[in-house]
Amino acid sequence: MTAMQMQDSAYVTMDQLRVGLYVYIDLRWFEHPFAFNSFKIKDEEQIRSLRSLGLARIRYDPARSDKATPSGSELVLAPSETVAPVAPVVKEHPALAAKRALIEKIRVQREAAARIESAFVDTARTIHNVEKNLLTNPAETLREANQLISQIADSFLDAPELAIHVMGDKIGSEELYFHSLNVTMLSLMMARDLKLPAEVMQCLGMGALFHDVGCREIPDKILKKSEPWTQAERNYYELHCAYGAEIGRKLGFAPLAIDVIQQHHEMVDGSGYPSRLKTDAISLSARIVAIANYYDELCNPSNIANALTPHEALSMMFARLRGKFDPKLLQLFVRCLGVYPPGTIVQLSNGVIGMVATINTAKPMKPMIVAYDADIPKEEAILIDMDGTVDVNIVKAIRPAQLPREIYAYLSPRKQVSYYFDAGSPSKESVAK
Structure with missing residues (x-):
């Protein structure tokens, strides 16, 4: 707390605590049992917990309290007044014990970050090698690709729970292959939830991994053009589906994987391409990949200035573009x-x-959030498990550009949104960074 804050703060003694006061706990986060360092007192149980901290008094905010002042006279700390520090005597409140367990979990999470991000980069590097050697050494390339998909699919099917992690921006030099990896991961996530057979997941994964393989036949001057395409250029680009399907046939891909490559831009309302297919004329696997592909292109367009936040992308697809996608798969x-x-x-x-760092697919409305707190160093940022926070909920999403500079720097919103799955218990393995 700054000197200015100390000058302006009001204090109450512990016997003056009452329901409705908005209090600040001037202890480190792991020295008290509450989810936040500041909150409005809601019941007598919280008052008992506050009194158990061994503090002589506690700071409060009259403006945010239900009444301007507590009963009795509050203590206002004058600039010249000094107060001897009171050593907190923290009893092992059940909630504090739970928090200590959470702190240990956070330690494990931070240690696991290097493993998760290393696996992500290694996977993207593998995709790079597969793409590079696809036509020069097809047999070995396909073996490597099938092995990669098998490893991912097997881990998905074997894991009791999945945690989805958002990756940082500086995680390697394979950004070109993040889109293929994102689409593959998100598609297999959906396939797992649908309980598709392992052999179907394998073919779907191959199709997702190589869904844009036909782009190697499209000139770079079109692929890398920053201005809007002409109609002729768009028509040329749309040929990548047919080119990709032909490459898949030459390489001996399974028919299901070829369907994904051919149909991943088809929309159930007939507005897609190249064949303007509708509903069940599009294979189930292609309908899955179409959703993952559309979402990732909204989040990670070629022109980053046009990027939507993950929440905006999902909201747009569900609210405004719902008719383009298989409704059950979109849900x-x-x-x-x-x-x-x-x-x-x-x-x-x-x-x-805060920023949503990890989603537990078993409880998607209860993510893990990295919280902004100016009094806590960024590298020690609080992780809030919304599953265990019953009195607080998410009220809205915020565009990163709307954040004050200091909060933006603290949370470091991702310019490139990339996902990786940890096929273990999120309670043990989830990662935030």
Whole structure:
């Protein structure tokens, strides 16, 4: 707390605590049992917990309290007044014990971050090698690709729970291959929830991984053009589906994988391409990949200035573009990613700003959030598990550009939103960074 804050703060003694006071706990986060360092007292149980901290008095905010002042006379700390520090005597309150367990979990999470991000980069590098050697050494390339998809699919099917992690921006030099990896991961996430057979997941994964393989036949001057395409250029680009399907046939891809490559831009309302197919004329696997592909292109367009936040992308697809997608699959996608997907900046009902770092696909409305707190170093940022926070909820998403500079720097919203799955228990393995 700054000297200015100390001058302006009002204090109450512990016997003056009452329901409705908005209090600040001037202890480190792990020295008290509450989810936040500041909150409005809601019941007598919280008062008992506050009194158990061993403090002589506690800071409060009259403006945010239900009444301007507590009963009795409050203590206002004058600039010249000094107060001997009171050593807190923290009893092992059940909630504090739970928090200590959470702190240990956070330690494990931070240690696991390097493993998760390393796996992500290694996978993207593998995709790079597969793409590079696809036509020069097809047999070995396909073996490597099938092995990669098998490993991902097997881990998905074997894991009791999945945690989705949003990756940082500086995680390697394979950005070109993040789109293929994102689409593959998100597609297999949906396939897992649909309980598709392992052999179907394998073919779907191959199709998702190589869904844009036909783009190697499209000139770079079209692919990398920053201005809007002409109609002729768009027509040429749309040929990548047919080119990709032909490459898949030459390489001996399974028919299901070829369907994905051919149809991943088809929309159930007939507005897609190249064949303007509708509903069941589009294979189930292609309908799955179409959703993952559309979502990732909204979040990570070629022109980053046009990027939508994950929440905006999902909201647009569900509210305005719903007719383009298989309705049951779109609902499944929203359920898996949550209303606030990883990477979304959110405001909680108590005013705290944070970023969704990890989604537990079993409880998509209860993500793990990295919270902004000016009094806590960024590298030690509080992780709030919304599953265990019953009195606070997410009230809205916020565009990163709307954040004050200091909060933006603290949370570091991702410019490139990339996902990786940890096929273990989120309670043990989830990662925030």
